[in-house]
Amino acid sequence: MLFKVLVEHSMRLRGVSSRNGKIGIIKEFLRKLTAKEAVIGVNYISGRIRQGKLNIAWKGLAELSGNVVERARSPSLVQVDRFIEQADAARGQEKIKVLKPLFAQLSKEEREYFVSLIIGEVQQGAGEGLVKMAVTDFFGLSNEEMERAYLQKPDVAELFSLLLRRGKRAIGSLGIRILSPVKPMLAQIAKSLDDVYLENDEFALEHKLDGIRIQIHRQGDVVKIFSRHLKDITSHFPELVQNAKKLPVNRFILDGEAIGVDDRRRPVPFQVLARRTTRKKDIDKIRHQVPVVPQYFDVLCADDEDLTGKAYAERVRILHDIVRKKTYLTAQKKPIGKNDAVGFYEQSLRRGNEGVVVKLLESEYRPGKRGKSWFKIKGTHTIDCVILAAEWGHGRRRGLLSNLHLGVLDETRTKYLMVGKTFKGLTDKMLQWLTDNLPRHKVHEDRWTVFVKPVIVVEVAFNEVQKSPKYESGVALRFARVKGIREDKSAVEINTMVDLEKMTKVSLRG
DNA sequence: TGGCTCTGTCC
DNA sequence: CTTTTGT
DNA sequence: ACAAAAGGGACAGAGCCA
Numbered sequence: 001m002l003f004k005v006l007v008e009h010s011m012r013l014r015g016v017s018s019r020n021g022k023i024g025i026i027k028e029f030l031r032k033l034t035a036k037e038a039v040i041g042v043n044y045i046s047g048r049i050r051q052g053k054l055n056i057a058w059k060g061l062a063e064l065s066g067n068v069v070e071r072a073r074s075p076s077l078v079q080v081d082r083f084i085e086q087a088d089a090a091r092g093q094e095k096i097k098v099l100k101p102l103f104a105q106l107s108k109e110e111r112e113y114f115v116s117l118i119i120g121e122v123q124q125g126a127g128e129g130l131v132k133m134a135v136t137d138f139f140g141l142s143n144e145e146m147e148r149a150y151l152q153k154p155d156v157a158e159l160f161s162l163l164l165r166r167g168k169r170a171i172g173s174l175g176i177r178i179l180s181p182v183k184p185m186l187a188q189i190a191k192s193l194d195d196v197y198l199e200n201d202e203f204a205l206e207h208k209l210d211g212i213r214i215q216i217h218r219q220g221d222v223v224k225i226f227s228r229h230l231k232d233i234t235s236h237f238p239e240l241v242q243n244a245k246k247l248p249v250n251r252f253i254l255d256g257e258a259i260g261v262d263d264r265r266r267p268v269p270f271q272v273l274a275r276r277t278t279r280k281k282d283i284d285k286i287r288h289q290v291p292v293v294p295q296y297f298d299v300l301c302a303d304d305e306d307l308t309g310k311a312y313a314e315r316v317r318i319l320h321d322i323v324r325k326k327t328y329l330t331a332q333k334k335p336i337g338k339n340d341a342v343g344f345y346e347q348s349l350r351r352g353n354e355g356v357v358v359k360l361l362e363s364e365y366r367p368g369k370r371g372k373s374w375f376k377i378k379g380t381h382t383i384d385c386v387i388l389a390a391e392w393g394h395g396r397r398r399g400l401l402s403n404l405h406l407g408v409l410d411e412t413r414t415k416y417l418m419v420g421k422t423f424k425g426l427t428d429k430m431l432q433w434l435t436d437n438l439p440r441h442k443v444h445e446d447r448w449t450v451f452v453k454p455v456i457v458v459e460v461a462f463n464e465v466q467k468s469p470k471y472e473s474g475v476a477l478r479f480a481r482v483k484g485i486r487e488d489k490s491a492v493e494i495n496t497m498v499d500l501e502k503m504t505k506v507s508l509r510g
Numbered sequence: 511t512g513g514c515t516c517t518g519t520c521c
Numbered sequence: 522c523t524t525t526t527g528t
Numbered sequence: 529a530c531a532a533a534a535g536g537g538a539c540a541g542a543g544c545c546a
Binding site for chain 4: 019055091092093121123124125126127128129130133270271274275276277278279280281370371372393394395396397402403420421422423424426466467468469470476477478479480481
């Protein structure tokens with residue numbers, strides 16, 4: 001297949017809004033793929049490359065896009081893949097050099113598509129999710145069959161290739177397997193405990209810890225740890241590997257959270273733990289500076305038995321049999337009445353955790369699903385901020401002022417200090433209002449940003465304050481989102497750094 | 511060597 | 522990670 | 529219910545340059 005055929009299908013996807021329409025287009029595309037192109041093509045139509053990330057993105061590719069078009073003659077998918085393969089192997093500027101001859105062959109549309117593919121921002125209203133549905137449909141599989149196959153091989157491109165070569169029977173025997181990562185189950189957001197209480201009776205609560213999701217596999221002496229996005233992070237956490245090897249069961253898959261702890265075993269801020277997320281050098285040093293402890297909360301597999309179909313309550317019993325040590329288990333409780341539940345939630349927050357997760361006792365483990373059996377409830381703060389600037393949006397927000405720079409008053413109430421940005425929580429209507437009204441207060445602007453006099457007030461929710469190395473205030477709001485535009489409030493009435501310090505009980509500044 | 515920019519990976 | 526929008 | 533697309537923050541590592 002020629003690269004331009006792929007680009008044509010992507011354009012068509014962009015032009016269709018219905019999901020069934022998109023699936024139809026993807027199926028047409030799949031039909032045109034040869035066995036050799038299968039993995040490459042399915043990755044591309046999902047908006048990804050099989051090599052993952054190249055360490056070049058929009059900045060690095062920008063200079064290539066500027067090049068003069070010579071003679072566009074669309075390369076094949078396999079040829080494109082070979083260029084990417086070379087770029088992946090190269091270092092530094094060499095990566096760009098390697099791609100130059102490819103760019104010389106590409107038309108304008110193909111270049112733009114290629115860039116979006118490399119940086120992972122193909123915007124066609126279809127991603128791996130829809131491609132998965134299309135593949136299911138293409139081979140006449142039931143959803144169950146696909147889900148079971150996806151359990152063992154959470155990679156649609158690989159599955160498509162397998163099905164193309166060997167047919168349906170190739171996935172018949174697939175299922176959960178130790179040392180092969182499984183998409184972790186996710187929790188749905190709930191506003192409060194009341195929401196959950198209205199609908200469900202039979203559940204337990206767990207402390208929600210602010211750490212890194214870990215899935216630990218053990219097969220005898222071999223231990224592997226996978227992240228939420230199924231990256232192999234085994235080498236980052238040697239203490240967790242050791243811990244897993246000491247457990248009295250030889251073969252298992254455990255689900256949990258790795259948390260950083262201080263010398264009194266209290267959780268450290270996520271920011272501190274983050275030092276270990278991509279750390280490669282001096283692991284021996286960092287593991288003592290920021291020690292990590294596992295907090296397991298589920299088991300997917302024990303002694304080669306797949307437990308995902310068993311009830312949560314039963315799985316937890318099995319988990320507690322494997323991990324005897326209480327300090328390595330996530331605090332859990334079956335509340336007796338609502339007051340009890342609220343007490344547990346507040347206790348969790350007092351201990352420096354994010355909140356609680358509510359889990360239905362009878363629920364199965366549904367890999368990769370954000371189902372209606374796990375609900376997370378996180379502690380939230382709300383303040384009033386002033387808008388200091390707004391950046392022009394992209395994609396469906398093109399032409400609208402979108403990303404807001406937020407400020408609060410300093411302790412003397414004379415100066416506004418920036419504490420972060422947000423684009424979340426804004427409805428189309430609010431975006432339009434901001435675009436209509438903010439420019440009236442413009443002080444100056446550049447290509448991306450309109451800076452305004454601090455007059456428009458917004459109510460902002462956030463979960464935590466972080467120490468910021470880049471903002472003058474020394475502080476950044478974590479997960480900031482707009483709750484509403486406060487046309488009734490003036491900029492002198494907004495919150496201050498002191499308010500922030502009080503409500504989060506974190507000492508800001510130094 | 512130290513500082514800068516860019517990138518990827520956690521949340 | 523959170524939120525809105527659309528099917 | 530599900531998928532996609534709007535983009536936020538901190539960190540470490542890779543490269544580059546003075």
